[in-house]
Amino acid sequence: MSNQSPWILPAGIDEVLPAQARRIERVRTRMLETFDRWGYELVVPPMVEFIDTLLVGTGEDLDLETLKVTDGLSGRQLGVRADMTPQVARMDAHSLPSVDERRLCYIGTVIRAKTDGLGGSRAPMQVGAELFGSDGPEADVEVISLMTEALAVGGCRQMTLDLGHVGVFRALVRAAGLDEAREDQLRDALTRKAVPEIRQTLAGWSLEASLVEAIEALCDLHGPWQATLASAGQRLNGLLDAEGRAALDRLATVAEAIDTRVDGEVLVDLSELHGYHYQTGLVYAAYSPRMGREIARGGRYDDIGQVFGRSRPALGFSLDLRDLLGEDDDEAPAGPTVYAPARLNDAALDRAVADLRGKGYRVITTKSIPDGAAQLVAVDDGQTQTWQLTGE
Incomplete structure (x- = not known):
């Protein structure tokens, strides 16, 4: 007979008690009011969907994160949402009338099949906003600015922004002629900044020395945006095609605009490739000095709507509202x-x-x-x- 308490919760699942619930609701209200002032309309995606619908157009990472169950009515496999971004993209493409631009926001609990290995929650309260139909740098700046304002109203007023662009790495992959398997192997090592592993891997692929140096340089190309992009222009000179050069130009345009809007350091990291399988351009993340880790992330995913019948520009961000509870010192007193x-x-x-x-x-x-x-x-x-x- 097991001595384990019958009241124990699964790993990564926790309760929300009154004081914390009050703070959550206060921050939630502030964020939704902020989104509304920016013109973002609230949607509520379903908690569960048929698995083949829920995961269409997403990568392997989300498949592994998704908790799967069998529907007792249909016998089909269901998935519990692990990320609402694909659901919101489907709503834009399939459930709502066609418009030139659409701004949507969402908030709700998602469930992850596994923890991140660092004691993180498997049931984050995901908050996010998505902008569909605009492909210019103005849209990038709008969404990043909204992300920083949402963090500020949640209590995080000091942050560092990290910008990247998957187009630079993809340009070097094209120049090197790598197949998909080698591309994924190299991407994984770059994401971990595993420099010895990268050097050993590249040494076995018989690439031109200039390309090897350029790929290795991606691990070093991170820091304050102006100096980093200036160094990238020199170290990658002559190795990027038109799309790769456009990616660097886009990074410079957005970083300069954001630097004037955000009270915090703006960095560039050319090895930042989160969400690589569905991101198509700029990627960005916000870090809290107080927490010492990432608290929000986002990027462009222009192709995700194609599987739903409406391929068009799209970008957004998401965060876990409960990450901000330690940042929110503005405790509103309860009524007498x-x-x-x-x-x-x-x-x-x-x-x-x-x-x-x-x-x-x-x-x-x-x-x-x-x-x-x-x-x-x-x-x-x-x-x-x-x-x-x-x-x-």
């Missing part, structure tokens, strides 16, 4: 608490309680009123009984 005796058929008491609640008081009706607490007490003038607030 008043106690009232729990009684039946006392219309005067019911009116007094309703009146106080209408004025913003928290009124708790109970038979156990704490000593010294603010409370409603009965006052009898010999003809009528009224209730008055005392001890406030």
Whole structure:
């Protein structure tokens, strides 16, 4: 017989208790108000879908993250959403009427099949915004600016932004003539900045020395945006095709615009390739110095709508709202608490309680009123009984 407590929760799943729930709701409200002021409309994707619909157009990483169950009605396999971004893209392409541009936002719990290995939650409260139909740098700047404002209203006012562009790495892959398997192998090593592994791998592929140097250089090309892009222009000179050069130009344009808008350091990292299998251009992430890790990320994924019948530019970001709870020091005080005796058929008491609640008081009706607490007490003038607030 197992001695394990029957009340233990699965790894990565936790409860939200009253004080934390109050903070979550406060931050949630602020963020949704911010999205609305920017013109982003709220949508609520379903928690579960048929697996072949939920994962269409996504990469292997999301498949491994998705918790799968069998539908008791149809017998088909269902997936519990692990990321709402593909669902929102489908809503834009399939469920909503065609418009030139569309701005959508979302908030809700997602479920991951496994932890990140660092004790992270398997049930993050994902918040995000997506902009469809705009392919210019102005859209990149808008979404990154909205991401930083959402973090600020959530309490994270100090952050570092990290920008990258998958187009630079893809240009070097094309120049080297790598097949898909070698591309994935190299991408994985670059993401981990495993320089010895990269050198050993490239040494066995018989590539031109200039290309080897350029690929290895991607690990070094990270830091303040101006110096990093200037160095990239020199070290990658002559090795990038038109698309690769355009990627560097786009990075410079966006970084310069963001640098004037954000109160924080703007960095560039050319080995930043998160979401590589579906990202198509700029990628970005925000880091909190206080937490010492990434707290929001996003990028362009222009091709994701194609599988839903509407291929067009798209970009967005997402974050876990609960990551911000430690950042939010602006604790809004709860309304003053008043106690009232729990009684039946006392219309005067019911009116007094309703009146106080209408004025913003928290009124708790109970038979156990704490000593010294603010409370409603009965006052009898010999003809009528009224209730008055005392001890406030």
